[in-house]
Amino acid sequence: MTPEQISQANAELRSKSPLEIVKWAVAQARGRAIVSTNFRPYEAAILHLCVQVQQDIPVLWVDHGYNRPATYKHAEQLKQSLKLNLKPFLPKISAAHRDAIYGEIPSTEDEAGLKEFSTLMKLEPFQRGMKELAPFVWITALRKVQNPNRAELDIVSDDKNFNSLKVSPLFYCSDADMEKYLAQHSLPNEWDYFDPAKADDKRECGLHASWGGKAVEGGAGI
Numbered sequence: 191m192t193p194e195q196i197s198q199a200n201a202e203l204r205s206k207s208p209l210e211i212v213k214w215a216v217a218q219a220r221g222r223a224i225v226s227t228n229f230r231p232y233e234a235a236i237l238h239l240c241v242q243v244q245q246d247i248p249v250l251w252v253d254h255g256y257n258r259p260a261t262y263k264h265a266e267q268l269k270q271s272l273k274l275n276l277k278p279f280l281p282k283i284s285a286a287h288r289d290a291i292y293g294e295i296p297s298t299e300d301e302a303g304l305k306e307f308s309t310l311m312k313l314e315p316f317q318r319g320m321k322e323l324a325p326f327v328w329i330t331a332l333r334k335v336q337n338p339n340r341a342e343l344d345i346v347s348d349d350k351n352f353n354s355l356k357v358s359p360l361f362y363c364s365d366a367d368m369e370k371y372l373a374q375h376s377l378p379n380e381w382d383y384f385d386p387a388k389a390d391d392k393r394e395c396g397l398h399a400s401w402g403g404k405a406v407e408g409g410a411g412i
Contacts, residue, residue, distance in 0.1 A: 191348070191355060200344045204362070208371075211345060211359035212239045212329065216247070218355065219327035224277075226250040226316075226330055228385065229257075229265045232368040234377040236331040236360060237272055246275045247329075250319045253278045254311040255285030256295070260382035267378060279319035281311045295386045308387035320352045332358040335365070 191199065203211050216223045225240045225247055227233050240247050251265070269276050281288075288311065289295075296303030320328075328349060349356040360368070372379055 191346075193348070196346050196348060199346045203345050208235075208239055208359040208363065209242065211357065212243045215327050215329050215355075215357040215359065216240075216243050218357075219325065222324065222326040224248045224250050224323050224325040224328055226328065228252065228383075229261050229268070229380060230331075230383040230385065231379055231381055232360075232365075232372065233331045234268055234272075234379065235368055235371045235375075236329065237268060237274060238371075238375055238377055239359060240329060241272050241274065245273065248323050248325075249274045249276045250316070250323060251276060251278045252312050252315045252319065253280055254315070254387070255281065256311070256384075256386045258382050258384060261380055261384075264378060264380035264383075277319060277323065279315040279322075281315050283310065285311075304387065312387045317352065320354070325354050328352065328354040328356050330356060330358045331360055332356075333360050333363055333368075 199214075203214060206214070223244065225236060227237060227249055228251065237249065240249075257265075265276075268274060283291075292307075296307055298304070332343065334343070343358070343361070345358055345361045347356045347358075363371075371377070
């Protein structure tokens with residue numbers, strides 16, 4: 191889509207419900223839509239929305255190996271209850287192997303170290319997954335309220351990191367909206383989630399930031 195078409199789509203979709211936006215996204219994809227997840231809080235909502243429109247939609251999940259037990263149990267619960275077509279992609283090095291060689295996960299004070307960690311454990315397997323699944327439309331759970339960087343995005347955007355049309359049906363939803371949706375559909379939530387590639391909710395792990403694409407292009411060797 192051209193920038194003008196994307197701008198027009200955002201204007202038209204702003205008044206639509208998340209389910210209507212998912213239907214629009216799948217219709218644009220010509221059979222090549224995916225949804226990504228990390229099973230963080232509220233992500234049961236985007237998965238529930240997507241399987242209503244396309245039951246077998248591929249669900250791209252980078253399992254970096256650092257998830258807490260509650261998150262793995264949550265993922266398995268949703269996989270079973272929503273009959274997810276889950277496509278897990280793992281780093282080329284295990285969490286235990288990485289820790290033995292490189293030490294503990296970098297702290298928020300080590301920005302360069304965190305970017306290296308993210309590239310190795312999250313961005314490289316994600317890019318591998320995107321290449322294998324080759325989506326035309328990538329549906330995400332991005333929301334404007336999540337952090338300042340995402341406030342610059344919109345429902346539809348041209349993702350240059352992964353060469354796809356990125357659609358975020360929940361972009362303008364508040365936490366209260368998400369709570370209401372989960373309650374209406376009896377969906378579970380997961381509050382013990384922690385993303386080691388961010389280490390802070392206000393940081394970006396690189397998937398939705400311009401530096402992410404450059405980091406993966408530069409290689410994520412071990």
